[in-house]
Amino acid sequence: GAGVSQSPRYKVAKRGQDVALRCDPISGHVSLFWYQQALGQGPEFLTYFQNEAQLDKSGLPSDRFFAERPEGSVSTLKIQRTQQEDSAVYLCASSFSFDSPTNEKLFFGSGTQLSVL
Amino acid sequence: QQQVKQSPQSLIVQKGGISIINCAYENTAFDYFPWYQQFPGKGPALLIAIRPDVSEKKEGRFTISFNKSAKQFSLHIMDSQPGDSATYFCAASPNRSSNTGKLIFGQGTTLQVKP
Numbered sequence: 001g002a003g004v005s006q007s008p009r010y011k012v013a014k015r016g017q018d019v020a021l022r023c024d025p026i027s028g029h030v031s032l033f034w035y036q037q038a039l040g041q042g043p044e045f046l047t048y049f050q051n052e053a054q055l056d057k058s059g060l061p062s063d064r065f066f067a068e069r070p071e072g073s074v075s076t077l078k079i080q081r082t083q084q085e086d087s088a089v090y091l092c093a094s095s096f097s098f099d100s101p102t103n104e105k106l107f108f109g110s111g112t113q114l115s116v117l
Numbered sequence: 118q119q120q121v122k123q124s125p126q127s128l129i130v131q132k133g134g135i136s137i138i139n140c141a142y143e144n145t146a147f148d149y150f151p152w153y154q155q156f157p158g159k160g161p162a163l164l165i166a167i168r169p170d171v172s173e174k175k176e177g178r179f180t181i182s183f184n185k186s187a188k189q190f191s192l193h194i195m196d197s198q199p200g201d202s203a204t205y206f207c208a209a210s211p212n213r214s215s216n217t218g219k220l221i222f223g224q225g226t227t228l229q230v231k232p
Contacts, residue, residue: 004160033219042123042206042222043161056219091160104149104210106220108160 002026004109006092012115013082021077021112023092032075033106034067035091043091049075082116089113120144121209123223130230136194138226140207143188147209151220152181152192155204164205165192197230204228 005024013019025032031050035043036059045059051072060067064082069075079086089111095104123140130136140150151166167174167181167190174181180193194201207223 040225042208042225043220044222045219048219059219093160104151104166105163106161108162110158110160 004092004094004107006090006109006112008112009110010113010115012117014117015084016081017116018078018080019082019114021079021090021114023075023077023094023109025073025075025092025094026107027073028096029094029107030072030097031095032069033093033095034075034077035093035108036061037089037091037111039088046077046090079114082114084116087114087116120147120221121207121223123207123226125226126224127227128229130197130228132197132199132230132232134197134230136197136201136228136230137191138205138207138228139189139191140209140223141187141189142209142221144209144211144221145188146211147221149210150181150183150190151208151210152179153206153208153222155206155225161206194228197228199230199232202228202230 007022033048034046037043047067048056049069052069064080066078091111093106093108095106121142152164153161154164155161165176165179167183169185178195183190204225204227206225208220210220
């Protein structure tokens with residue numbers, strides 16, 4: 001497909017379990033973002049990649065959260081020792097290049113809904 | 118710390134009416150203001166965006182009004198349709214020289230357009 005693809009669509013984890021969420025951005029998109037969206041709230045920034053470089057990880061809530069994009073395309077968000085407060089929808093977005101004023105549009109995936117029991 | 122405040126939280130409008138959603142921001146370094154539309158189970162999709170060098174931008178039935186001195190901007194949906202029923206988010210981003218691509222989103226407005 002031509003859009004941003006995220007998997008799995010739903011993930012149920014037991015408290016303390018590690019999870020990995022995958023994002024396939026639109027082909028050729030340089031910039032990739034992860035956002036966390038709690039129920040009934042707006043998305044909150046987690047981290048940003050330009051190609052394989054993680055340029056901003058200021059939004060990661062704790063050192064249990066880790067993101068990577070080793071080859072500059074697919075990205076994985078890993079959450080270790082999940083807690084109930086990690087329950088949320090995790091959204092991935094990509095853009096051709098956020099540095100360009102004509103290419104600021106973010107294309108979001110449908111997200112992964114994580115439920116920690 | 119809420120850098121972008123959005124109101125109302127929910128809105129009900131009759132078909133054909135005008136829907137108005139307001140946002141206020143605090144950080145004067147913000148210089149890009151998009152509005153996103155989100156349907157249940159989907160990610161947000163860009164509707165329309167504005168920069169502070171203009172006071173208004175119109176695309177079809179959607180208009181952004183921007184007041185730089187008041188640090189406020191609003192979305193107007195003209196001739197609202199039931200298909201417009203969704204959650205709308207305003208957002209803001211710092212100027213490009215210091216920008217890592219981070220968007221700061223408002224809390225969202227759930228719009229229901231009644232037929």
